[in-house]
Amino acid sequence: MSEAMERRVIAVPEGLAGERVDTALSRLLGLSRTRASELVADGHVQVDGREPQKSDRVEAGALLEASIPAPRQAVVVAEQVEGMSIVFEDDDIVVVDKPVGVAAHPSVGWTGPTVVGHLAGAGVRISTSGASERQGIVQRLDVGTSGLMTIAKSEQAYSVLKQAFRDRVVDKTYHSLVQGHPDPSIGTIDAPIARHPKHDFKFTVRADGRPSVTHYDTLEAHRYASLLTIKLETGRTHQIRVHMSALHHPCVGDLQYGADPTLASKVGLERQWLHAVHLGFVHPRTGERVDFESPYPDDLQHALDVVRSLD
Numbered sequence: 001m002s003e004a005m006e007r008r009v010i011a012v013p014e015g016l017a018g019e020r021v022d023t024a025l026s027r028l029l030g031l032s033r034t035r036a037s038e039l040v041a042d043g044h045v046q047v048d049g050r051e052p053q054k055s056d057r058v059e060a061g062a063l064l065e066a067s068i069p070a071p072r073q074a075v076v077v078a079e080q081v082e083g084m085s086i087v088f089e090d091d092d093i094v095v096v097d098k099p100v101g102v103a104a105h106p107s108v109g110w111t112g113p114t115v116v117g118h119l120a121g122a123g124v125r126i127s128t129s130g131a132s133e134r135q136g137i138v139q140r141l142d143v144g145t146s147g148l149m150t151i152a153k154s155e156q157a158y159s160v161l162k163q164a165f166r167d168r169v170v171d172k173t174y175h176s177l178v179q180g181h182p183d184p185s186i187g188t189i190d191a192p193i194a195r196h197p198k199h200d201f202k203f204t205v206r207a208d209g210r211p212s213v214t215h216y217d218t219l220e221a222h223r224y225a226s227l228l229t230i231k232l233e234t235g236r237t238h239q240i241r242v243h244m245s246a247l248h249h250p251c252v253g254d255l256q257y258g259a260d261p262t263l264a265s266k267v268g269l270e271r272q273w274l275h276a277v278h279l280g281f282v283h284p285r286t287g288e289r290v291d292f293e294s295p296y297p298d299d300l301q302h303a304l305d306v307v308r309s310l311d
Contacts, residue, residue: 005044005067017060021045021052025066026197033198039066078120081113086122087148087292092157092285094124095150097294100271104140104149115149126151127158138162139170142238144254147174147276148294152284160284165235171280174230175219175296176240177273177304178249179260181226185218189243193236202256203238205246212236214243223311224263225252227304229277241272252303266310267303275300 008029016024025045026036039045040054046065047058058064083099098104098115105116116137119126126136129152136151138161152158164170194209196202213233220227226249230240238257244250245257253259253269264270280291296304 005069008066008068010064012058012060012062012064014060016058018057020054021047021056021058021064022054024058024064028064029066029068032195039068044068079113079117080121081115081118084113084115084118086124087294088290089124089153092152092154092283093150093161094119094126094153095148095279095292098141098146098149098276099297100144100146100299103143105134105137110143112143115151119151124153126153127155129155129158139165139172139235140237141276142241142272142274144271145274145276146294146297146300148279148292149276150279150281154285157284161281164281164284168233169281171278171291172232172235172276173278173280174232174240175275175277176228176230176244177225177252177300177307178228178244179225179252179263180249181221182216182218182228182247182249185221185226187216189214189216189247191243191246193239193242203236203242205242210234210236212239212243214240220308222307225307240274252307267306269299269303271299273300273303 010028012024016027022033022036022040026033037054043051044067048062081102085097086094087097088095096115101112103110103112103114106114128135130137136158138152138158139149141147141149152161190213191205192207192209193203193212194206196204211234215231216228218226219229232239241251241254241257250257250259251272251274252267253264254272255261275296277294283290
């Protein structure tokens with residue numbers, strides 16, 4: 001069966017005259033530069049009827065034609081995940097303690113374990129609201145971030161919790177070990193976040209990004225790193241990692257966002273030191289406040305112990 005394609009034909013405007021083909025394609029179709037380059041390299045792009053090189057320059061009025069493969073569908077695989085625990089469950093919600101290396105839900109290109117798959121494997125029925133592979137998901141944690149997540153089981157819970165996260169009335173508290181010593185030791189980072197223009201799966205602080213607010217407070221200051229408690233007003237993808245990197249205090253072990261690989265190796269970390277330690281919200285049916293706590297997993301506790309010992 002041939003792959004389904006979306007065909008787009010656009011005349012190059014004056015403002016993009018002289019730009020590289022991949023740059024023009026990226027800006028005209030809202031794609032990342034990496035994705036645009038891939039489409040050109042794979043022969044899915046023509047300029048005035050011929051296949052260009054990605055470094056070729058475009059002229060005003062040229063006809064840019066792109067055939068974009070339709071996105072593949074993500075599939076839920078019902079499989080219980082080692083190290084995942086259910087902290088709380090009733091008829092409306094289920095709260096899990098997610099280990100590192102587990103995605104919140106299936107997505108194209110991810111073949112590893114997921115929270116949704118674990119719940120399906122454990123026989124936990126969740127809300128059918130949301131996209132098919134994301135049903136019941138009202139919040140997410142990065143694959144490389146561990147800690148507490150809540151998932152809606154009833155349709156009412158999904159609706160109420162989704163709104164609670166939008167209204168920023170859910171208490172999400174993280175602990176993170178970051179390089180160096182943030183100055184001031186207590187502060188707020190208010191900086192918009194957008195997709196990185198040159199790297200898929202990476203984000204950056206940019207003026208045209210979505211509003212993003214992070215509050216932090218120093219719990220422990222050590223020779224090489226500081227342990228912070230962090231509360232989020234917004235919930236952007238990679239928000240804490242991007243904001244701490246922008247302050248030049250990346251999460252220890254977060255090589256994607258500029259962490260020192262020597263320190264990561266010294267403390268034995270293969271992921272960012274970031275853990276969702278507390279989750280608190282008003283129960284969507286009873287109206288009572290519920291709070292949940294998660295201890296540090298072994299790899300993070302070990303890294304913290306090593307940092308303390310280096311003082």
